[in-house]
Amino acid sequence: MKLYDVCIIGSGAAGGVMAKELSEGGAKVILLEAGQEVDPSQFLSHKWPYQLPYRGLRGEKQALFYPKDIAPVRYEHCDPVGVDRIRVLGGRTLHWNAVTLRYAARDFRQGLLDGVDEDWPLSYAELEPYYDRIEQIIGVCGNDDHLEILPGGKHYLPPLPWRCSEHILGRTLKKLGIPLIDVRKALNTRPYDNRPPCHYCGHCMDGCDAAAIFTTPDCMLPKARATGNFTLRTNAIAREIRADREGQARAVSFVDRLTKKEEEVRARIFVVCCATVESARLLLNSRSPQHPAGLGNSNGVIGRYLHGHLGGGMHIYLAELEGVKPFNQDGATDHTYIPRYNQLFGKADYAGGWGIQVNFASYMFPYQAHDMAGYGPAFKERVRKMQPGFLFFGSFGKILARPDNYVTVDPNQVDEYGIPVPVVRFRFGRNDYALWRALKQSMLEIASNLKGTSFPHFGNSPGGFGSHEVGTIRMGKNPKTSALNSFCQSRDVKNLFVTDGSCFTASSEKNPTLTILALSLRAADYIKEQRRRGEL
């Protein structure tokens, strides 16, 4: 059986950059992906709702990314949170809005500065060169806004022009002392990386058929393939990673979704990039005499510290744009971003903050028709006249990393491939509730300063994650409360790395993908160096 240098499991942001870097570094790499490869010609991005069976209201546009044979997550004793179940070549890079934000220096030191969470085992200064590199690899539009809370780079593509609603919002926020900046997005606003620029159709989340948004298949895999060192296996569902007598990772067993055959891949190094819940599931299912609690889990940390983002949204219909002749506002969904600002207004009675994404909802559907009372001719006319003034806020706030929020597996409940399913247990804590209340109050205050009609969507309690879950196989300084060192390397299993969001020590309010990419790039450099030295 062939022995690869490196086996990467999962082809999302983390797996993609790892595959490119290690293939280019001369390693023989195999990448396993549970989902299928979907050619962009199959994307339904530009279909009208009435061209879809259920008008797109049942996820038809993304159906190819979410195959039905994926086992459901079982939620037990859980507050309302959802974890992403995407299974496709490219993972969430096919179904994302591409907002790419650097963590601030303070986000790595929340234990020291805020007395919550643990400090990361690396600093912003150590990760900064990787942020610089990855932004140049993937192409990010925006600006260095010289904000301490949101550090910037030096190589941005041109920012996106602002819509009228964003100019109105910017003026209002300025009066409140809150910044509004050009969004930073992994989006081509000019040709870059042999990929074309955005065509402003507003379908960033439906799969970008033009490859203007960064995805693993469009950006990373062509470079990996060009080396001649790269092998891809799609429809390969990892069952477990097997260990040798010394407890080192030896092989990964997987099921081919199409043939249902059990297969195995042997490699010298394994990099797990299946996303927060699935990566923990895989390691917890990888039990052996050497690793009775799961691979690399001698301290019982794997699965614990599940966290991510909480949030709420708001639809606002600006009076200044009411009744104007409809015009095309689609653009590239977000064009602006409200970076964390609560730290500008004194110390709060909770730790952490939130940022607000602006206008990442579709301009096609009049959401206010669901929120407004009434019916009949006046209702219909009001809906129509309000529509040009649409402005959308989507907030993401920090959740603390706590060990009692965790993922485990249930050997008594298996999916159709016989693999134990993940079980998620999550409760918001006191700090999370306090932050959510402050977030809600602040967004309502912003809305009250805008002339128009607003429809808050907060519910009665926080909702969580928004595909931003992190933290189940965390890196850390303390060997008792972490599974990985700062290079995403398992403390127990030297040839095992985990570079997706599960490696986060603690989260901030920033979207995690750029940090996942930077950490994976840094881990790739480390692996290359260790291989050169003969350590791996």
Next chain:
Amino acid sequence: MKRRTAIKVVALSTLSSIPAAGQGFRVLGVAWDAGEYRLRFFTGQENELLDKLMEMIIPADAHSPGAQEARVSLFADLMVATSGDHVKEQWRKGLRLMREEAARSSLAGALAKAAAGEKRKPSSDLERFFTALKGMTVDGYYTSAIGIHQDLQYQGNTYLASFPGCQFPKLAD
């Protein structure tokens, strides 16, 4: 997707050939696979009532056609037919309650009574049904070609060489 529910996309130019309600039809840019849509859940009588109610919620006016011409009741039939038993039961019962209420007053009176709970928490089955009815009407109408193109006159979902930004000088900085 089952063969029976499969739809084939046809050119928007077929919009001019929409036949009368209740007949085999091409609807709003899509052609049903069988050439005509057959009700899958509602009875003909129920569909007739639903069609009237939805038109009262989003009526035709001088600006654009309403829910009836957009065939929203048939969209509702597909959605309910492919939902769980609880949803089916709510719709069947809801339409029955509407019919009974209309018999006591009028259809307009029944709809007004059902909508009374909208500004507070709905407190009766009739009021709860209105929430579902209005939601389905909104979803069906504003995802139809009539709703998107004729009523809202939505200008997007297209390919632009560049994005112009705000075109109202008074609003842009």
